[in-house]
Amino acid sequence: MTLPDLDDLIAEVDRRCDTAHRPGGQEQPDWLALLTVAAQLAGQMQALADDLVEDYVEHCRMHGNSWTDIGTALGVTRQAVQQRFHAPHKRYSPETMTDDLRQAMIHVKQAAVHHRNNYIGTEHLLWGLTAEDNSATRLLQAADVSPETVHRSVGTRLSMGASQAAERIAWTPYSRKAIAIAEARSEQNGSDRIDCDDLLIGLAQVGRGVAADVLTEAGLDPAALDATTADA
Numbered sequence: 001m002t003l004p005d006l007d008d009l010i011a012e013v014d015r016r017c018d019t020a021h022r023p024g025g026q027e028q029p030d031w032l033a034l035l036t037v038a039a040q041l042a043g044q045m046q047a048l049a050d051d052l053v054e055d056y057v058e059h060c061r062m063h064g065n066s067w068t069d070i071g072t073a074l075g076v077t078r079q080a081v082q083q084r085f086h087a088p089h090k091r092y093s094p095e096t097m098t099d100d101l102r103q104a105m106i107h108v109k110q111a112a113v114h115h116r117n118n119y120i121g122t123e124h125l126l127w128g129l130t131a132e133d134n135s136a137t138r139l140l141q142a143a144d145v146s147p148e149t150v151h152r153s154v155g156t157r158l159s160m161g162a163s164q165a166a167e168r169i170a171w172t173p174y175s176r177k178a179i180a181i182a183e184a185r186s187e188q189n190g191s192d193r194i195d196c197d198d199l200l201i202g203l204a205q206v207g208r209g210v211a212a213d214v215l216t217e218a219g220l221d222p223a224a225l226d227a228t229t230a231d232a
Contacts, residue, residue, distance in 0.1 A: 013038045048208075051173040057085045058170045059118065092179060098195045100134040107131040109169070111158060118163035120171045122178060122203050122211035126154045129196050129203075136196035145218050154214045174209040178202035 004012070014020075017037040020030040053074070060070050071081040094102050108128030112120050129136040130151035137147035171179075179194065181202035186194045203211040204222040215222075 009038075009041065013041060016041070054085060055119070055170070055172050057081075090176075090180070092183070092194070096183070096192075096194055098193045100132075101194055101196050101199065103132065104128040104134060104136070104196055104199075112169050115158050116161040116163045117158075118161065118169060120169050120175055122172070122174050122206065122209035123154050123157050123214075125175055125178065125199060126203055126211035126214060127151065127158065129200055130154070134196040136200040139197045139200055140220070143220055145215075145220050150214060150218050153218065154211065157210045157214065172209075174206050178206045178209075178211075181205050 013034055017030075017034050020033040020037075057070055060073075066078075067082050067086075068078045070085075071078045074081055094105075097105065105128060108120060108124045111117075111124045111127050117124070130140070130147045140147045140150060179199060179202060182194045182198035185198045185201060186192075201222065203209070204215050204220060206212055207222075
């Protein structure tokens with residue numbers, strides 16, 4: 001993987017802000033418009049970098065590393081790293097899920113263990129959601145997207161790792177965001193349990209990660225999903 005250099009990023013800003021350059025018009029481009037887009041792009045990259053570090057901090061904690069060890073690795077004090085990462089992530093017990101979602105989670109865990117992955121990513125969640133008939137697969141069908149096609153497609157994105165797949169596998173930041181969206185949606189609909197379609201919409205609305213890529217490639221529009229459930 002080759003990281004983009006400054007020239008690549010400048011070219012991307014120009015591509016995203018093509019209205020700042022008007023041939024035959026102003027002598028100078030709209031520098032403020034370009035600055036706005038550059039700041040947006042920098043923010044997206046920073047958020048991605050933060051998610052990357054947060055994911056590995058959680059794995060270090062799971063495997064017994066102290067806050068002092070983690071701080072040393074990051075070049076900051078123990079107090080600084082605790083202040084940044086110590087907020088506990090909410091754990092979702094089976095009691096917060098419908099029977100269908102609990103069954104899907106069995107497939108999710110099996111996918112991670114089988115592929116020797118030491119994390120549960122959005123790809124594992126989408127694979128589990130589309131393994132059997134449930135509200136998520138029915139929602140895809142209602143949106144004219146084949147659950148079987150999605151299942152096969154995300155299956156090709158599951159790569160083999162080298163982990164021994166411990167009993168407790170950490171969720172990635174995107175996966176946690178997806179289920180947080182799912183929980184908020186279920187509560188908004190007056191339910192005290194998260195269902196498969198809630199999590200599917202969460203994966204789509206996160207907008208990043210393997211699951212979002214697969215759903216987009218399948219032609220799924222997150223806005224259309226919400227419209228479909230509203231009409232149900």
